[in-house]
Amino acid sequence: MSTPDETQFEEAFAEFAHAAELMVDPVDSAVIHGRVRRRRTTKGAMAAALAALIVAVPAAWWLQESKGDEVDLPPADETTAETTEEETASTGSDQPGEVPEGQESGGDEPVLPTFADLVGAELELPQFLPGSGEFNDACPVGPAVLADGTPDWESGEWSMPDGPVWVLKVVHTALEEGGPVQAVALLGCRPGEGLVRQAVVVAGDGDGGWEVTDEILVGDPDGFALYDIAPAATTGVLxxxxxxxxxxxxxxxxxYEIHRYRTGQDLEVVTDSAYLWGVTDIAASMETADNGDGTWTATLTVTNAGDHESHRLQVAACRDSELLDVEEVTMPLCSEDYAGVDLLDPLEPGESVTVEWTLTPAPVEEWSEDQNAAGLYLNGSVRQMVYSVDGFVYDYDPTNSGFAGSVTAEDMA
Amino acid sequence: MTPTRDSSAPPGGEPGAVAELLPMRPSLEFDDFYAANVRVITGQIYAYTGDRAEAEDLVAEAFCRALARWRKVREYENPTAWVRRVAWNLATSHLRRRGVVQRFLNRQRETHEQAPDGDRVDLMRALAGIGPHHRKAVILRYMAGLTVAEIAEQEGVAEATVRSWLTRGKAALAGRLAVEDERGSDEHA
Structure with a gap:
């Protein structure tokens, strides 16, 4: 094969693509259905295991929550497995128009919505900013059409594309002693700069839809900002x-403070006793080193600087110019986008992980005046995957989760 | 015309205009969507990773994710682009984390599975030897038939960046194919 021109490229690839299609042997779609079904089953089994634990065993973290015990053991294995967004989403029904899971059975059992059930659902909600008049216009609640508030981590999504009212999390828990398990939804909207969240109890309306049956809390972003929810170990929602x-x-x-809500009772502060998995401080820093061959290695160090195990982490970054090529990841220009470029496993307290990227700056002669003065840079930040687990997810010190690296004209000299 | 490997692509028309497999209809069911797309995307990921079984696994995972949220994905303007993007991201992560490129190169020296013959082997080897960004751009352009703008959108980069990847990728491929050609000539001499 001689050195190809454009036409030869096209012809060669056309033939190659055809051959590749014939060579591959993808699984039948029934296998895909089966895998997704099994994941739902696994998720259901995890929930059942958790419920069994709650009923049968006064787990260590319940002791903490209710008695102030300082023991800080992690929950049992079944409860520490992370619930990914797609698993959460997959707990609902697949087919449009289909009655959500559980609703077809009728009877006296309460019908509990899953996260996926509420995505796209219409709900009459309390106002997000009660008493604030037109500020609520950005957050329609009569009814609100709920959008998926969990970014698609794997595809690098950093923020939620839809909206304006999002379903952020759904937990199932008994809200009163001896009472039925109920579904509590964390919903959010952004009427201004910050997100405002509310927690409501949602149940089937008996007609294939969903309705709010109780209001738990509408957060006040200036003074009592609801941020996350988690099922209490025994009764209530945290x-x-x-x-x-x-x-x-x-x-x-x-x-932050953690309060326990139970039906008909005052909020109880349980900050000192609640299990704080995922409530920690994620710190990030970056260094660059000359490889001597026209490339530079940027080393990102991510550390769990807090006292509790983190959840999975998402790294987002952007570069300031096309003159700075990053080999290992697809990094958008800061002027155009800010996207996730990597996912990291959970970190224990004090544990660090490093990620290396190879930077290739264009020759200095191609740099602008500003770039000659300030260099070519990339920057980003690291966060836990919010709303992805049945526990809290919070970085209480956001000042150190950002990072930046640069190659300057001086470095290049 | 840029060859397009999407199965529903009409025989004529501009590249990119035919890049997506099926116009999304509200009634489109997952199984139809899967059948129309899975081989095409798997072929592209195979070209990218160089490992057929891995490509099949990665694409199956991408479709699992689509099915898990099918009610949402089916409403997207271009569900195929969503699945393709997820598959490519999975493949990119996979390659980066497991050093598959190197193992792929090693495997090429001791091919076990039935490989494409002739020029296809040259192209496969040449693809394996160029950088991942360049390889991805070339495959998306010439196998998937995406336009520069569509590749830029999928990868989240500027169009100029994609043009740069394509130019450099094609140059690298051409160089490698020329080397292969010379070696072939020597062997036959």
Whole structure:
């Protein structure tokens, strides 16, 4: 085969693609259906195992929550497995128009929606900013059409594409002693700069739809900002409430409290006793080193600087110019996008992980005046995958989760 | 015309305009969608990873994710692009984490499975030897028939970046194919 021109390229690839298609042997679609079904079953089994634990065993973290015990053991294995977004989503029914799982059975059992059931559902909700008039216009609630509030991590999504009202998490828990298990949904909207969240109890309306049966809390972003929810170990739902809604790394550490809600009772502060898996401080830093061959190695170090195990982590980054090529990942320009470029496994307290990227800067002669002065840079940040587990996810010190690296004209000299 | 490997592509028309496999209809069912797309995408990922079984696994996983959220994905303007992007991202992560490129190169020296013959082997080897960005751009352009703009959108980069990848990728491929050609000539001399 001689050195190809454009036409030869096209012809060669056409033939090659045809051959590749014939060579591959993809599984039947029934296998795909089976795998997804099994994942749902696994998810259901995990929930059942958790329920059994709750009923049968006064787990260590329940002791903490209810009695202030300082023991900080992780939950049992069944409960520590991370629930990925797709697993969460897959707990609902697949087919449009199909009655959501559980609703077809009728009877006296309460019908509990899953996360997937609520995506796309219409619900009459409390206002997100009660008493704030037109500020609520950005967050329609009569009814709200709920969008999926969990970014697609694997495809690098950093923020939610739809909206404006999102379903962020759904947990199933008994809200009163001896009472039935109920579904509590964490919903969010962004009427201004920050996200405002509310927690409501949702159940089947008996007609194939869903309705809010109780309001638990509408967060106040300025003073009692609802941030996350988690099922209590025995009875109730735990509410993580922040001093104020975080606005990024600029406002320093933001304090939090954890309250336990039970039907008909006052909120109970359980901050000192609740299990704090996922409530930690993620720190990131970057260094660059000249490889001597026209390339540079950027080393990102991510450390769990807090006191509790983290969840999985998403790294997002962008580069300031096309003159800086990053070999291992697809990194958008900062002027155009900010996207996830990598996923990292959970970190134990004190544990670090490094990620290396190979940078190839264009020759300095091609740099602009500004680039000659400031260099070519990339920057980004690291966060836990929010709303992905039946536990809290919170980085209480966002000031150190960002990173930046650069290659300057001086470096290149 | 740029050859397009998407099965429903009409025989004529501009590249990219025919890049997507099926126009999405509200009633489109998953099994139809799967049948129309799986071989095409698997072929592309195979070309990228160089490992057929891995490509099949990665694409199956991408379709599992699509099925798990089918009610949402089916409403997208271009569900095929969503699955393809997930499959490519899975493949990219896979290659990066497991050093498959190197193992692929090693395997090429001791091919076990039935491989394509003739020029296809040259192309496969040449693809394996160029950088992942360049390889991805070339495959998406010439196997998937995507336009530069569509590749840029999928990869989240500027169109100029994609053009650069294509130019450099084609140059690298051409160089490698020329070397293969010379070796072939020597062997036959």
């Amino acid at each position: 509410l993580m409430v922040l001093d104020h809604e975080p606005t990024g790394g600029g406002d320093g550490p933001v304090g």
